[in-house]
Amino acid sequence: DGGITQSPKYLFRKEGQNVTLSCEQNLNHDAMYWYRQDPGQGLRLIYYSQIVNDFQKGDIAEGYSVSREKKESFPLTVTSAQKNPTAFYLCASSIEEGGRYNEQFFGPGTRLTVL
Amino acid sequence: QKEVEQNSGPLSVPEGAIASLNCTYSDRGSQSFFWYRQYSGKSPELIMSIYSNGDKEDGRFTAQLNKASQYVSLLIRDSQPSDSATYLCAVNRAGYSTLTFGKGTMLLVSP
Numbered sequence: 659d660g661g662i663t664q665s666p667k668y669l670f671r672k673e674g675q676n677v678t679l680s681c682e683q684n685l686n687h688d689a690m691y692w693y694r695q696d697p698g699q700g701l702r703l704i705y706y707s708q709i710v711n712d713f714q715k716g717d718i719a720e721g722y723s724v725s726r727e728k729k730e731s732f733p734l735t736v737t738s739a740q741k742n743p744t745a746f747y748l749c750a751s752s753i754e755e756g757g758r759y760n761e762q763f764f765g766p767g768t769r770l771t772v773l
Numbered sequence: 774q775k776e777v778e779q780n781s782g783p784l785s786v787p788e789g790a791i792a793s794l795n796c797t798y799s800d801r802g803s804q805s806f807f808w809y810r811q812y813s814g815k816s817p818e819l820i821m822s823i824y825s826n827g828d829k830e831d832g833r834f835t836a837q838l839n840k841a842s843q844y845v846s847l848l849i850r851d852s853q854p855s856d857s858a859t860y861l862c863a864v865n866r867a868g869y870s871t872l873t874f875g876k877g878t879m880l881l882v883s884p
Binding site: 689691698699700701703706708716748752754757758759760761762763764765766767 | 781804805807809815816817818819822861863865867868869870871872874875876877
């Protein structure tokens, strides 16, 4: 089955710890994205990558880091510098066709709670 | 700041009625428009995409786009209780890979 997987589904972190959220896709999509969603809020873009070994900051990149060593994988690290990391984290991917990026498809999400 | 605005709701409709969800956007360079459905605690699911002015129909869903008025809407005919969810409007600017999302409209369909 083609799709986007995220792990873990739930993650608990102690203050001061770094944690890494996994995102894998087997759709052969070019671009991948990380969003954060807080209760009652829309999706806010953290980082995105259009090609392997390249990525750009989104609107709220402070306290986060990413890598894109493989087309299929785009892990997100939530560092201790992120002051309020408790949120629902969503990974998405999209395909590029003729210079246009089409629909984004989402993984099931990871719910991170800081204890 | 490019913005996408949606009424937060909730929009309450009885079963079988037409639900009308609206979205306005500020960036005149926007070229692609998407509607996502998000059930509570779940990730967004793409339900409609529209790229040109006019209507696009898919089953019970119709997306309407008016670029001159910077307005996109989603109509759900014969609404069902299973349609109860938050509907997110997303907009893409020409040449960019990112989407700008609205905060979503909660739809409640009562039996």
